[in-house]
Ligand SMILES: Nc1nc2c(ncn2[C@@H]2O[C@H](COP(=O)(O)OP(=O)(O)OP(=O)(O)O)[C@@H](O)[C@H]2O)c(=O)[nH]1
Ligand SMILES: [Mg+2]
């Protein structure tokens with residue numbers, strides 16, 4: 622609907638919002654006064670496209686964008702816009718990474734407030750269960766094309782459990798995974814790196830290594846274009862990477878979240894435009910990545926080195942330890958896969 626002309630716009634509005642129940646009584650109740658609602662609300666033909674960069678207690682910080690997927694280096698005139706949800710969104714969540722349409726005051730001037738009237742269809746939805754065992758789930762970010770699993774080679778020591786879980790979530794959401802091993806400058810990092818490369822080499826996972834004392838060129842080149850989200854335990858160096866990838870990021874973080882300059886312990890997801898295009902989304906550190914919403918087949922599909930073995934299983938096999946005739950045990954016994962990979966898979970299935 623691009624314009625509101627007489628009854629037809631009103632009718633179309635009613636058809637969209639009330640389906641077959643558009644009798645006169647409902648129509649009057651929904652609108653204010655006796656004028657058809659379509660006339661008062663011409664479907665926001667003047668709405669502008671924006672990208673949601675921060676969500677905080679019912680306020681959404683957005684940046685204007687002209688094209689999907691491509692972040693733009695923020696210009697000084699391009700101020701962050703604070704917006705609220707319009708009532709017509711209903712209960713639909715607006716999350717970081719969403720492309721939305723804004724109306725109202727989109728100047729970004731201090732004290733101004735725009736309204737989000739539409740959410741664009743999402744390319745992907747990265748979800749995690751709220752707590753282990755609970756069925757509730759939350760959306761981490763929308764529209765991500767790349768999930769960067771950030772793991773410190775030391776301090777905190779790498780744990781494969783979280784990476785395995787993130788890989789399953791990425792597979793489920795059709796998001797490309799990338800492993801980023803940080804703190805390669807620290808003592809003991811080399812041995813840890815060897816171990817992780819061996820382990821994830823079996824899953825054919827791409828990885829990059831970063832360190833404090835070198836530029837993050839390889840990561841910069843890998844993340845150009847599209848939306849990338851950083852996920853990992855607290856203290857692994859996610860925000861440090863963002864600061865290396867985005868000049869003036871620490872200033873932008875302060876500007877967008879009200880957190881002061883200098884060190885920033887991340888408490889909410891935050892998207893920043895990458896200088897060469899694309900967006901990077903920093904997220905708070907997590908202890909685990911709940912997968913209660915994902916089925917067994919999807920978990921198995923995330924272990925490409927093991928899935929073939931399940932053709933050897935007896936029907937109805939749950940692939941657990943002590944399962945009679947589980948093909949996975951046969952596979953490992955034949956040396957077709959590493960036993961630590963099977964231990965990881967079973968930890969996820971149980
Ligand atoms: N030696 C070394 N230290 C690093 C490196 N990357 C990050 N650090 C340090 O690790 C600590 C944690 O870094 P952050 O970037 O705040 O970690 P984070 O993942 O954002 O943590 P949360 O926001 O709590 O999730 C800081 O003291 C960093 O200086 C690295 O490559 N080498
Ligand atoms: Mg952080």
Ligand SMILES: [Zn+2]
Nearest residue numbers: 934938940947
């Ligand atoms: Zn089995």
